[in-house]
Amino acid sequence: MKRTASLFLTCILSGILTLGGYFLFFNEDTIFIQESPGIPAYTPVNMNSLPKDGGVDFTEAANKSVNAVVHVKNVAAVRKSPFSSTTALALQGTGSGVIISPDGYIVTNNHVIQNANRLQVTLNNNQNYMAEVIGSDPKSDIALLKIDAENLDYLPFGNSDNAEIGEWVLAVGNPFNLTSTVTAGIISAKSRDLGMDSNVSSFIQTDAAVNPGNSGGALVNTYGELIGINTAITSQTGTYVGYAFAVPSNNARKIVEDILEFGDVQQGILGIRGVQAANLPKEFNVNVSEGVYVDEVEQGSGADKAGIESGDVITRIDNVNIRKFSDLTGYIGSKRPNDIVEVQVIRDGEAEVFKVKLTKYEVFQIKEIGLEVTNASPEELSKKKVANGVKITRGLTPQMQNEQLYGTIITAIDNIPVSSIADVEKVMKRRNPSDPVTVTFVTPDGEKQKYVWR
Incomplete structure (x- = not known):
């Protein structure tokens, strides 16, 4: 992805100081390619439109939020000395999280907990708990944790579709290990596409100050409803310059409930x-x-x-x-x-x-050849006059993207017929990684071709 002079990186908030921070580059000139009444609520939600009064008071929302936003710490057990058999917990990195139910479910960013050794959660009252990872979705950068506790303060999910540009919001988190920090700003924009390979390509943009350590923290409205999970900033330095982005609460809630009900994300x-x-x-x-x-x-x-x-x-x-x-x-x-x-x-x-x-949406990425495939419909197979196969959805590398193979049918891998992405996954798992990959294609004009990747 191209770099630009004025805006050359999007930094995931944990940065150098938090867990597994990384940088994302995006092109400012190019755009890449809620709630339903029928969806059961597995997490506390407040979807009602609240009346707006003439003034804005942040104190109530801040009081609700600071007690529901936690400090997530990646800790490791290390020996106190080379000659000692006793161990102590050493801090490896930090981030934030939001309690979303009174029995201890916590939503945070996947990059906050990724590759963590052990996770310790500290509440606003300084109580510490060890946390279990219930599930995570790297593509949306959302993870769900659980601590063994009851009667906790929590934030209900609000309806992010109802959030308006210019509306006051608070960002609550633990930047630079400064616990229980609240900053204020407005919603600067909605449906921001950061050019990320993500299940969430529509972020809430805010100018509330967020910094490394705010990752996984809460974006709340003035009623104390959770309308976003703070995830990324745009910066030349890795620290706040006025542009921050949050996963909308409707998307985060849906991902959390998918993890609870299905174990993975249903797209x-x-x-x-x-x-x-x-x-x-x-x-x-x-x-x-x-x-x-x-x-x-x-x-x-x-x-x-x-x-x-x-x-x-x-x-x-x-x-x-x-x-x-x-x-x-x-x-x-x-x-x-x-x-x-x-x-x-x-x-x-x-x-x-x-x-x-x-x-x-069901896909499988054949990383060895740089292609993503999905199941082909009977109509698509009939049109290509083939009995079996999977359809290419996109290239994963610039080279394969330039080949414009969307819609091409793969009928066999290593001369083994494939009829579904499950077949593809089985073939790729069983093969020797050092062997070349042979792929049989049916091109859009119906011609059969075979290619070998070495």
Whole structure:
């Protein structure tokens, strides 16, 4: 990803001082490609619209938040001396976390707990607990911890879809090991796409001061509702310069509940490939400046079955306006497979509404050859006149991205037929890593080809 002169890195908040900090580079010129009443609530939620009064008082929200935000510490057992058999806990790195239930469930960032030896959680009253990792999702940078405690102060999830640009918010965390720190700012923007390979490509941007150590901490509104998990900053130095980003609470809550119910993240998709309408050349004759232009509809997908067609422009999903692609991916990222959403499109200048049942996003990354694949529908296999195979969704490396292999069918790996991503995973696990990889393709025009990666 290209670097720029004025804005050359996005730093995950833990930085050098926290757990496994890392840097993300993003291009400021390029954009890469909630709650449902039917979703059961496994975590405390306050989805009601609260009345707004004339003044803003941060004290109540701050008091609620500081007791529900914890200090997450990566600690290791080390010998007190080379000649001693006794050990002590040594601090390796720190971050933040948010208690989301009275019985000790805590949400934080995956990069805060990644590769941790042992995790110690310190409450605002200085009580310490050892924490268990219940589950994590690296692609969304969300993790769920559990401590053995009861009757804890916690923050209920708010509805991040209702958060408004210009609304006052508080960032609560432990920057630079300064515990229980509260800073104030406003929501600067919503649906920010940082160009990350992430299940959450739609971040809340705020100018509340956040720094290394705030990772995994709370972004709350003035009513003390959790509307985001502070995750990243944009900075030339690795410290705060006015741009901070949080995973929206609707997305974080959905990920947490997926971990609790299923053990992993259940991602639903519409089944379209699209681009922002504003980026289309004039020859497309699309007289809409906001929305997502549907370039292709996957056969057999929910969008296909509902009647959405190539050339439609998606402008609204449920009660959420879709102005750019990150609006779409951010909202769909808060939904599950089999959820039904109302999709409004502009077709031939007229608005039409379709009810789309989301399908499950299932992929497998064949890192050895730099490709990601998904299950192919019977319609896609029939169109290519093949009995079995998986479909390439994208390239994982710049070289494979340039090959533009989307939609190509892989029928065999190492001369072993594959019919699903489960078959692909089995073949890749059984093979000798030092051996070359042989892949049989059926190109979009129906031609069979075989390639060998050494």
